[in-house]
Amino acid sequence: MKYKTQAVAMPYFIAAIALFVGQIIFGMIMGLQYVVGDFLFPEIPFNVARMVHTNLLIVWLLFGFMGAAYYLVPEEAETELYSPKLALALFWIFLAAGALTILGYLFVPYATLAAATGNDILATMGREFLEQPLPTKIGIVVVALAFLFNITMTMLKGRKTVISIVLLLGLWGLAIFFLFAFYNPSNLVKDKFYWWWVVHLWVEGVWELIMAALLAFVLIKVTGVDREVIEKWLYVIITLALVTGIIGTGHHYFWIGTPAYWQWLGSIFSALEPIPFFAMTVFAFNMVNRRRREHPNKAAVLWALGTGVMAFLGAGVWGFLHTLAPVNYFTHGSQITAAHGHMAFYGAYVMVVITIISYAMPIMRGRAANSERAQVVEMWSFWIMTISMVFITLFLTAAGILQVWLQRVADTPMPFMMAQDQVQLFYWMRQWAGVTFFIGLVTYLVSFFIKGETKPAMEYKPATA
Amino acid sequence: MTNSHSTSTHLPAHGTPRRATAIWVALMAATLFTWAVGERGDAGPLVVTVLFALAFAKGTFVILDFMGLRQAPRLWPLLTLGWMALVCAAIGLAYWKGLPT
Amino acid sequence: MTARSDALFLPAGQPTEARPALRLPGDLAIWWFILAELLVFGVFFVAYAFARANNVELFNAEQAALDRDAGAINTALLLASSYLVVRAVQLAEAGRSRAAAPWILGAIACGLGFVAVKLWEYAIKLGEGVSLASSTFHMFYISLTFFHFMHVLLGLVILGALWVNARSGRYGPDNMNGIETGAAYWHMVDLVWLILFPLVYVMR
Structure with missing residues (x-):
């Protein structure tokens, strides 16, 4: 520190x-x-x-x-x-x-x-x-x-620095868009319209800036790659995130009473929202491959790479699955939405916060990285949580597809609760995946209490600080 | 003034002024043609094919000469020209789909 | 020694030209960015084309009401602007950064001309009561051209930065990264318009 x-x-x-x-x-x-x-x-x-x-x-x-x-x-x-x-x-x-x-x-x-x-x-x-x-x-x-x-x-x-400016931009945006939580017009369409300015412009807008900045910071620290290179990537990622994310809000405006052109604008721009996440994945792997030092904190590197991959899958791919208006016409508000929500929040925001915790916590406790043993346990928790989240997502997706079919596509559509009865098996499997996730989380907690030989925190300067 | 490349590791990628001027004149002529087609209101598969063949040719000059990708690793001209070919082809397909049957 | 012999490499077209070495002009990051932008525009163009296919009469009728002269003048302005940027880059490459500055200024002037023509066109259209909601064609016409318009504005800011740097003599054969990066972006703005113009203003 x-x-x-x-x-x-x-x-x-x-x-x-x-x-x-x-x-x-x-x-x-x-x-x-x-x-x-x-x-x-x-x-x-x-x-x-x-x-x-x-x-x-x-x-x-x-x-x-x-x-x-x-x-x-x-x-x-x-x-x-x-x-x-x-x-x-x-x-x-x-x-x-x-x-x-x-x-x-x-x-x-x-x-x-x-x-x-x-x-x-x-x-x-x-x-x-x-x-x-x-x-x-x-x-x-x-x-x-x-x-x-x-x-x-x-x-x-x-x-x-560019990193702190981007981070602050994201945090200021977070605060400003939250103000729309106080705006609650009695017209339900308007209510929903501005409600998304909080919800969507947070998670698919300004939070992405925060995420990119945190990821960039950790990558500079653990790879020693030139700040200049990382900053350039940061510019590209945040521009793409804003270009696609802001108008991409339209993918929530398909069926709430807003003008029909939102079906076009929302479909086109939100279909491209995976691009910044993809860029982040490429960025993370690229930086780690070009690393100039072997940072002792292997767990933090793993979380950083995991964030790239899981954010792309959860936010990018699973978001794309149901973002086009003709598809969303059937899938809107089904378990497919739940599947996307789970993996996107875990992959993008949960993992990026754990990445920075994983990097910073050992340093605040006076060592460059945790002991080998503690890191092994932490990496176990990474795999248990991540894999069980993949399964939660897959089971919910299966439940969603079946639900959409039974309730909305079939010739004789079933009522909601009857369709829910038909997807119980997937809910049970999701529940077991959830319990496994909890085991992974407990493993993560345990990793904080494992002692062992550690090196004192080194004071090093990034290559181009 | 001549360049100072003897001490530089820079590889030029932007051709000569004369070539750039010739390309620019050609691009302007092509634009004039496209405008004339629009003003006459010409329509039909042949016209549209010519229009987008011309747009593709114009884009090729912009990509290879103005952007300087002629001297770039193959991947880059392939990606950008490929993008343009794909977009033009998709527009052609959509046009064909919209023809009266 | 290879790097050295590459260094002796003279501009294309000169008789001493040896085997060409491959190099991507400008920063790698801008090229990824350009690819992503091209993808966005590409999706937009294709969406337009297929929406038109389902509604040919409407698109043809409303397209006929567009001002093709304004569209063509804007094409010419962007092409001229791109050309002026090329000349500026060539001067910088020859070590004449300060001489490049007026060319960049010319490119900016053309870009501002584009902005003026576009605003004039918008003013007339909006005066006619055209809006995003008035029809599918108008939705595409406004959002496509406005999305492009925003890129022109960003490109002008970038050109402004290039102009300032060129005037202070920053660029030269050893420092081409900045000017090549900005130029590549500006050419991209031109490139997408080359498809947008025949697609939205002419194809029927």
Whole structure:
């Protein structure tokens, strides 16, 4: 670690991993509810479990992004963090707000929660992924602004690199587009239209900038390839991500009441959204092949390469599968969407956060890399989680294809619930893959506690720093 | 002034001014032709074939001479010319599909 | 010694030309970028062509109302601009960076001419009540040309940077990467228009 204030990233990373565990537990609960409908009913109904599963994902990824920024920006700017105290205070505020929100979901009926938190003053609740009560939403904005202030000031007083500029651009975009969570027009078409400005422009827009910046940072560190080369790739990737991603929002506008031209624009541009992900894969492998040093942290290199491949498969290929309007006409909102969502979030964002954790955590604990034994366990966790995610995706895809066929394509279409009965087998298989994923996650946790011989963290400079 | 290539490792890829001018004049003439076809409102498979053969020829000069891919590793002219051939062919196919039967 | 003999290599067309060595002009990253851009435009063109095939009468009727003169003038402006950039690159290659600057400025002027003609064309069309939603043809006409228009604007920014650098004498046979990279992008903007013009304005 080059600057001691980078250490504020540590609590963020720990919280991220802890919430990740919670997310997966709720995932398993829901997975079981798909096949055993009254499991944990009425204590945790399916809709609540789903809300907790998705909200925890978002919150822990945000913890991961913030931790990553606190680690990355001082090192790139070559200066201490502007205010480590603010960073720590924000950590506790964000954690408390997140925990209270989740507890609210679990222990208070949602309507009561809405009434108690001022939803009648400004109605923002009740929309998928944006279920947070108003105080939480305002809290997110306050925390995000204070966080951005902190890291922007850090960058302004130090060296401004392309990587930190791209990262900040992504994080500012994240905060700005979240503001549309407060815009809730009563016209349902408009509501959905702007809802996607948060959801789509996050995950298929500005988050891609964050992801590319984090990946580029880790690749510079572990390969020693010239910064110039990596920066050029970064430019290409983010331009492609924005060119395809922004108008690609149209692939959500096919059937919600927006003008018909969105079927063309959405199909064409979103069909090209795999390109930036493909470029990222090529980029990661290219850089690792041209490496100038053998970094002792093999696990971080594995996660970085894995991010490239899985993001391309999950976001790129599985996204493309159902993005064209004529296909989406049949597959919209089916289990195929769920398959894509799982692999895309895991491949792009979960893995990139784990990549930076894998790289930074040993350094913050005073060593260049974990011991050989700890790394072997971590790599095992990589393979268990990644392979079980591939299976979750494949089973959900199979379930989706069967569902689409029975419910929408067949000559005598089945009602929704009858079609669900027919795909139970795939849901069971998905559930077992999910349990295996959890085993992989436990393996990952274990890897943090394995001791062994390590080298002290080396202070080295990138070739063209 | 002559170039200083004796100390340089640069490989020139952009030809001579005279060649560039000749190509440019040809490209302008081809554009004039395309415009005239449009103004006359000519239609039909033959016209469209000529139009896109001409567009392909123009693009070839831009790719090989202006972009300087004539001296580039084979992959690059192949990819770019291949792209153009593919796009022109697909447009031709679509045109043929849209002809009255 | 091979590198040395390559170094003695003179511009094409000169009698001393030896066996040609292969080199990609400009940065590898811009070429990947150009390929991706070509793919985007390619998909867009093919989508247009097949949408037209399903609706030939509508496309022909509304295409006839386009201003072909403006389209042709814009083709000429882009071609001229590309040509001027080639001349600038050749001067830079000959070690005359400062002499290249006015040529780049000429290219920028042509590009601005393109922008002016296009805006004028848009103003008239929008005045006629044409919009993205008015028909499939207009959707393609506006989004295709506007997508290209955005590329022209980006290309002009790049040319502006080249002009500044050329004026300060930055380019020369030892420093061609920047100017070749920018030039390649600008030629790409020209290249896609060469297909766009006959496709959208002329083919019927």
